[in-house]
């Protein structure tokens with residue numbers, strides 16, 4: 001059991017980890033996939049770096065700084081995050097499961113919406129981004145999962161015992177390693193239907209009848225975890241109070257995922273605040289026990 005689990009090792013997540021660890025708490029940071037900061041060729045507007053610093057350098061230095069302080073930092077993709085009966089957080093990766101008293105979401109704010117005709121038209125009318133939230137609406141129905149990596153397999157597993165059938169559509173990308181599900185590898189041309197989604201048409205002319213499609217391309221982002229946990233979001237951003245708490249007790253968010261100024265300085269500030277708030281939350285819980 002960790003005091004604080006942090007998803008994301010960019011400026012927001014690492015800053016949160018430094019403050020929580022320096023308050024003598026056990027901290028786990030999980031990260032995988034691209035960080036915005038790695039894409040920045042030169043960061044020339046952040047305090048203290050005369051002549052600037054490359055984003056990739058700042059990213060790896062941050063991770064090393066946290067490790068040197070005793071933060072556990074693991075390169076594992078987070079597939080799912082749920083609250084358990086003890087009001088702690090269970091975080092699943094392909095490699096294992098981790099439990100934390102608090103959770104900080106600092107995944108940056110990538111957009112996972114695929115560029116497929118009809119995707120906007122059927123959002124909420126057959127197209128969903130969260131199996132745990134909406135799977136129940138598709139009891140015994142035929143559903144598709146759109147994606148080809150571990151996150152898609154994890155969403156398929158959520159649906160397996162609810163839906164009548166689950167097929168994975170990779171939209172032209174290589175098939176995932178699975179014998180459990182039928183995998184359709186062609187490029188998708190269009191989602192179609194009437195008031196609701198009924199069909200997925202491929203560019204090769206084949207089509208499949210479906211009642212629902214769950215988008216799970218690439219890896220899960222902060223907004224996906226938020227939806228699963230019942231956290232209020234605004235578009236693709238997680239809503240937080242000034243102390244970076246969300247509406248779900250013990251869950252905090254920081255950095256690009258909360259919107260606003262998409263800069264390192266803001267991510268670092270919010271991370272610090274989220275780390276401190278997570279520690280305060282644990283302290284007040286401990287007092288009550």
Ligand SMILES: Cc1cc2nc3c(=O)[nH]c(=O)nc-3n(C[C@H](O)[C@H](O)[C@H](O)COP(=O)(O)OP(=O)(O)OC[C@H]3O[C@@H](n4cnc5c(N)ncnc54)[C@H](O)[C@@H]3O)c2cc1C
Nearest residue numbers: 008009010011012031032036078107108255256262263264
């Ligand atoms: C080209 C470019 C140039 C920029 N230039 C500047 C600049 O000059 N100055 C400036 O201040 N800002 C700049 N920025 C913005 C800055 O990089 C971001 O504001 C900052 O990186 C946000 O930090 P973050 O920690 O919120 O997110 P990110 O840096 O995006 O980090 C997100 C973290 O979450 C992890 N993650 C995501 N999903 C998962 C998952 N499912 N499981 C596990 N881990 C996951 C990623 O691996 C990563 O570690 C630039 C951005 C870009 C793209």
